[in-house]
Amino acid sequence: MKLPQSDSPASFFESFSDLIFATMAIFVLLFILLLTQVRSGGPTQEEMEAVQQELEQAKADSAELEKQISQQVSARNVTLVIALDGTGSMKDSFDILKSQLTRMCLEVSEIIQEFQIGIVIYRENLEVFPITRIQADTTDGGVSRNELQGFIQSANHRGSPAATGKGIQTALSMIQQNGQDEERAYVFALIGDVRPGEMKQELGREVQYISLVDDFRNQYSSRVVTVYTGTDYNSDNELFFKEIAKAGGDVSMHSRDGGSLIGNILLAVLKSN
Numbered sequence: 001m002k003l004p005q006s007d008s009p010a011s012f013f014e015s016f017s018d019l020i021f022a023t024m025a026i027f028v029l030l031f032i033l034l035l036t037q038v039r040s041g042g043p044t045q046e047e048m049e050a051v052q053q054e055l056e057q058a059k060a061d062s063a064e065l066e067k068q069i070s071q072q073v074s075a076r077n078v079t080l081v082i083a084l085d086g087t088g089s090m091k092d093s094f095d096i097l098k099s100q101l102t103r104m105c106l107e108v109s110e111i112i113q114e115f116q117i118g119i120v121i122y123r124e125n126l127e128v129f130p131i132t133r134i135q136a137d138t139t140d141g142g143v144s145r146n147e148l149q150g151f152i153q154s155a156n157h158r159g160s161p162a163a164t165g166k167g168i169q170t171a172l173s174m175i176q177q178n179g180q181d182e183e184r185a186y187v188f189a190l191i192g193d194v195r196p197g198e199m200k201q202e203l204g205r206e207v208q209y210i211s212l213v214d215d216f217r218n219q220y221s222s223r224v225v226t227v228y229t230g231t232d233y234n235s236d237n238e239l240f241f242k243e244i245a246k247a248g249g250d251v252s253m254h255s256r257d258g259g260s261l262i263g264n265i266l267l268a269v270l271k272s273n
Contacts, residue, residue, distance in 0.1 A: 077114040077184040083167035085192030086121035088159040093229045104262045109134040118174045122167025123160035161198035185272035186222040193230035195240035214247040223268035224248020
């Protein structure tokens with residue numbers, strides 16, 4: 001299953017900047033078209049300069065917004081746990097996701113006051129990176145980062161049934177066992193391409209797993225991010241991932257694009273109480 005990918009990895013705030021600049025571009029285009037319709041001779045040089053000034057101001061506003069978002073996020077303590085499908089169907093997207101996770105961890109640990117992460121690679125046999133505080137290299141000499149990157153780089157997809165439900169249960173249990181801090185933002189991310197059911201014991205239990213996520217959101221005032229990597233869009237498989245995001249508080253946190261993972265996690269942190 002292939003993920004959409006760009007030539008270069010997305011930065012932490014790229015999704016916000018893209019949205020803002022796309023909006024500005026549409027505004028400028030419509031404004032120019034309007035002037036062209038009103039004046040058959042087209043916009044004057046003075047009018048074009050006015051549009052350019054508006055664009056420059058919008059860029060400055062965008063930079064200020066990014067700065068404010070960074071300040072809000074950096075003041076939070078964050079615990080993020082990711083459940084990632086590690087079965088053979090993920091072969092086309094697995095390396096892309098590993099790159100995204102590595103980049104995210106490097107960037108987030110630099111700007112967030114205290115960042116903890118746990119990872120569950122789910123298949124018939126789970127691989128687990130326990131919740132660990134990831135610190136800047138200047139704090140622990142790069143030990144925590146190296147441990148995390150080592151786990152991510154050694155992870156691989158394998159031919160196996162997807163234990164989607166077990167992955168969800170394990171990830172949420174890790175958070176619960178780690179204790180609860182009212183000042184901390186908790187985020188759960190589910191990434192994969194199939195709903196529960198490939199393992200016989202998970203057949204017909206989708207509602208139970210969705211309920212677990214709903215309970216998690218209510219207990220931790222958290223948000224849930226989902227990325228669907230399959231190509232059978234709007235299928236029962238993708239619908240399950242959407243329902244997980246909805247149970248986690250916001251269906252807009254569901255995406256088909258692994259490149260949106262970093263931006264959506266940022267949004268989830270900001271929306272967590």
